[in-house]
Amino acid sequence: MNNNIKLKKIGKQTVKLDNPPKIIAAYSIVGPKEGEGPLGSYFDEILNDDLFGKESFEKAESEMLYTAITAAINRGKLKEEDIDYLFAGDLLNQLTSSSFAARELNIPFFGLYGACSTMSESLSIASMMIDGGFANYVVAATSSHFSAAERQFRFPLEYGSQRSPLAQWTVTGAGAMLLGKEGNFPEVTHVTTGVVKDYGVKDANNMGAAMAPAAVDTISMHFKDTGRTPDYYDVIVTGDLGKVGKEITGKLLLEYGYDIRSNYYDCGDMIFDDSIQNTDSGGSGCGCSAVVSTGHFYKKMIRKEIRSMLLISTGALMSTTSSLQGESIPGIAHAVAIEFKD
């Protein structure tokens, strides 16, 4: 009998971490377009060329992810061999960006797939690994690349296909967070894990609408499980719902009794300026919430401009095959509460 394990769950989908892991370093690397956007000054590294000196966009994406992981480790004054686990995933078929980045690292590796929810998915499991006593140091990371995603999910760029105004622009970028146990850093205090939600949206050019119900479900469940209200957090940040999905999410949450609109941000809505960058509904991709959380928001926490953040990365779980077979788009969202209690 194992009754000596105290259950850390509070409510249906949330765990409260007894020994909140610290995010001791973070690193963000983005493509040229992201660097020219409104958050450009926050990113740690901006590429001049989205091929990053490689022969293919896919290889460039993997190199970006490797760069983010190793730079976060270096920034934490650690070495590769100090890291107990790497949790990473990406959008490419069979997760090759992550696997090929992990190939260059002698770190035990768990591959994750949550589509664009991967930043908070990896951060969730990484945090539980430290709190549960399985690791001293863990890296959570993810990436995406516009050109690699376009040709895999839609059309090769050379076709010059027209974009829908509801479409989002996959972010070229990678972000990594290094978690540890000690030091004066922002902490992961709660993890609310999402269930898959599908309200029947079939338009793969309107993923914000497909993901919004999942975001609404996870955010409302987080508040219900923790007893917190939206004003508890300085910022509530969804991953990549874009303009359309953000508006839907804000409105739908009102029906659950939560008004998040005054402190609600969406990484996809923030990263580009559509008026000059022609990005339609906003940014998307695993890299979107990865670089905005590690670049913009983590830095704001370290500078104590904000003290608490609920990060909810959101994923659309379709494939080109499932869409061609007439399936609707299931969504998922995982929430992580990050607080700087100092």
Next chain:
Amino acid sequence: MNNNIKLKKIGKQTVKLDNPPKIIAAYSIVGPKEGEGPLGSYFDEILNDDLFGKESFEKAESEMLYTAITAAINRGKLKEEDIDYLFAGDLLNQLTSSSFAARELNIPFFGLYGACSTMSESLSIASMMIDGGFANYVVAATSSHFSAAERQFRFPLEYGSQRSPLAQWTVTGAGAMLLGKEGNFPEVTHVTTGVVKDYGVKDANNMGAAMAPAAVDTISMHFKDTGRTPDYYDVIVTGDLGKVGKEITGKLLLEYGYDIRSNYYDCGDMIFDDSIQNTDSGGSGCGCSAVVSTGHFYKKMIRKEIRSMLLISTGALMSTTSSLQGESIPGIAHAVAIEFKD
């Protein structure tokens, strides 16, 4: 400072679980060909038709996974709402078998990708979640489908392409394990997490050779970390190295000082009889180690025919894109020690 967390790591890549989770139920479902193979009598459910009444092989695979998950929960006399987390993954692009199965379940879901290593990957994280106090009940599951995998990774079956004698046959099947804290069941005692290994094999029709170095690395690391020797286990079971990879693994481990050959099995080598089933080097796919571990070996443990197993599912982490771009095939292997101490 969080020095009150006792680190459970022993050695570089292994954790010893203080409160070993119990595998309280398991379920396996396979296609007709697997049912006709040497292990047919062990599987819980054998399909007459590998479309499983669905319109596509992909939908059939997802339904098989859903069936395995719900049947394992039922067999444990639990309900969907009792399950704290589902950890699942599969081979299809963007993990649609798992996501679409999870869509039908109101269970917090983490998607994983480890190619054919997913059974032991999901079992590893699921076990740590229970041991760490984050869950009372967790399901670990995975699936694959020959016809869905062939058309995604190789050619549509209608082309009638010739197979290489080194090729493996993707298993049509899904397996699920239900983990909990109590009762007299086999326990997960140790988890050894793999690092990515790539020795330069580029032949996607010889994945056993590509994955063997990862298996050798993780197995030898498990023995080194735990101080155990091969004779500690009644059976040492790799996932889907097939005939070629199994032979390589047994030989390579001799160089590390470990002779596992007398109690070493490979799920891919066991599931088909090539002499009458024309499966060349053996079975592969996430479903291979899933159904052989849940069907054959778990049942042998419950019947006390074996008392201890080291399960090492093995994954080849390439995609069609990475192979077309000239990349070699990285491999990974995760080991889980399962012991029935009663």
